[in-house]
Amino acid sequence: MGHSNRRQIMKPPRVLIAGLFHETHTFLDGSTGLADFSVLRGDAMLACSGDSSPLGGVLDFGNQQGWQWLPAVDYRAQPSAIVEDSAFEAFWQDCRSEAEASCKDQAPDAIYLILHGAMASRSILDIEGEFLRRLRALPLFAQAxxxxxxxxxxxxxxxxISFCDHLVGYRENPHSDARDAAILSARMLDRHLRGEPRPLQRLKTLPIIWPPTGTASADEPMRQLNLMARQMEQRPGLWTLSIVPGFAFADTPDTGLSLLATGSDASAMQACLEELAAYAQAHREQGNRVDPPLESVAELLRRPPPGLSVLVEPSDNIGGGAPGDGTGLLRAMLQADTPNAAICLCDPAAVAAAMKAGEGSHLCLGLGGKGSRLDAGPVELEVQVLSLKPGRFKLEDPNSHLASMCGDHFDMGPCALLQHRGITLLVTSIKTPPFDLGQWRSQGVEPREKSIIVVKAAVAHRRVYDPIAARMLWVDSPGPCRSRLNELPFRHRRRPCYPLDAEA
Ligand SMILES: [Zn+2]
Structure with missing residues (x-):
């Protein structure tokens, strides 16, 4: 055989890579515009190799296999309100032109996408479906x-699902495995590039919506569903199974639990989906986790028991798109005159006022309560300014949920550390999901030394707080990420659907 044929075989696969990542909370005030996205274009994407993000994982794996990268764009934003149509259109134009430029009019051997999967704009409720449809409609990308x-x-x-060949979801919540999941799908792509036929995909959606508090992978029913899925993946004809509880705070027809199978044997895949669906239906109540009222922690706030009590306020879950400035639990602490407590709020105006006053000074502030009409509004508070510092910090935990979103560093913006009686307030200029203790330590606060820390999250904080907490209590307060789904004004969701419709 001639030299050219051998070169054909040895030629590294050309893999187009692109990212689009946003979890859209459609019940929040305001909107998410183009300026809210951080954008990597072309070769700048390749610099993420080696970091803790899914993109970093795929790049590392592909580099080991000798893949030739055709980078397009990576757009990502923190969870927030409905996306403006113009932001998606700008992404699409940018992605298309960068992808075409990278490919130089030659179709790629494969396309790899890093997605969130719960992005919605005002007129497109399924952004990822639309993105894939548009990609497939271009002759250059119709076949890969x-x-x-x-x-x-x-x-x-x-x-x-119909416009792509193989997707895998994270298995862990908190998302400690985002990078691993990205590598898993890349490994499956490698299988295909080395000669196995394209996998089949089957999606089963269920009439179930669980609040985020019910989607922890350590708790039932997610724990058992994942165990079953891992065993089923050993069956012949199966490649991967993803248990996908979805994002409840999105008013779309696709909102809710779904199950995704990939493999080579459609009937084996279908059988797995049916077994998993039956289990999920039978145990659906376990996922409908609703939090106890603020009064349930009143005594603890007055006299904290020994050890660190972590109080979780899911209604202001930053990782779910809430503003991170809710005052519900703060008000309860002020009323109880709680000793030795810490809370973090995002309030750039308060940081600016503290900076104007200077370190060591005392001032009166209207703190928090500005980001959601569901909150009671700012709390008037006299505080002392303990310190003023920049907020960029290196993640202590490279496998944290935060790393799945941002890589190795996070920037909280300018920060003010304030004190009011027994309560230490870390006030940031950029809302910061509480998924890494570097957030506190970089500002001079040791979380282990506190009696009470308030965490604005649902589940994802547990990876860092479980090891240091003597106890962890969830409480219900006003805010946009409340676990009581029946208070949300859905219009587009599946019907009937558990727990919202009696007939489900
Ligand atoms: Zn998530």
Whole structure:
């Protein structure tokens, strides 16, 4: 055989890579515009190799295999309100032109996508499905196998699945395995590139919506569903199974629990989906986790028991898109005159006022309560300014949920550390999901030394707080990420659906 044929075989696969990552909370005030996205274009994407993000994982794996990268764009934003149509259109134009430029008019051998899976704009409720449809409509990208990864909180659609070949979701919540999940799908792509036929995909959606508090992978029913899925993946004809509880705070027809199978044997895949669906239906109450009222912690706030009590306020869950400035639990602490407590709020105006006053000074502030109409509004408070510092910090935990979103560093913006009686307030200029203790330590606060820390999260904080907490208590307060789903004004969701419709 001639030299050219051998070169053909040895030629590294050309893999187009792109990212689009946003968890859209459609019940929040305001909107998410283009300026809210951080954007990597072309070769700048390749610099993420070696970091803790899913993109970093795929790049590392592909580099080991000698893949030739054709980078397009990576757009990502923190969870927030409905996306403006213009932001998605700008992404699409940018992605298309960068992808075409990278490919130089030659179709890629494969496409790899890093997605969230729960992105919605005002007129497109299934952004990922629309993105894939548009990609497939371009002759250059009509044929290449499309593989990729998505977040466990994705609201998967049939359209999304029909336009691609192999997707895998994170298995863990908190998302300690985002990078691993990305590598898993890349490994499956490698299988295909080395000669196995394209995998089949089957999606099963269920009439179940669980609040985020019910989607922890350490708790039932997610724990058992994942165990079953891991065993089923050993069956012949199966490649991967993803248990996808979805993102409840999104008013779309795709919102809710879905199950995704990939493999080579459609009937074996279908059998797995049916077994998993039956289990989920039978145990659906376990996932409907609603939090106890603020009064349930009144005594603890007055006299904290020994050890660190972590109080979780899911209604202001930053990782779910809430503003992180809710005052519900803060008000309860002030009323109880809680000793030795710490809370973090995002309030750039308060930081600016503290900076104007200077370190060591005392001032009166209207703190928090500005980000959601569901909150009671700012709390008037006299505080002392303990310190003023920049907020960029290196993540202590490279496998944290935060790393799945931002890589190795996070920037809280300018920060003010304030004190009011027994309460230490870390006030940031950028809302900061409480998924890494570097947030506190970089500002001079040791969380282990506190009696009470308030955490604005649902589940994802547990990876860092479980090891240091003597106890962890969830409480219900006003805010946009409340676990009581029946208080949300859904219009587009599945019907009937548990727990919202009696007939489900
Ligand atoms: Zn998630």
């Amino acid at each position: 196998p499309i593989f990729g990864v998505f977040d466990l909180h994705a609201n998967l659609s049939q359209e999304m």
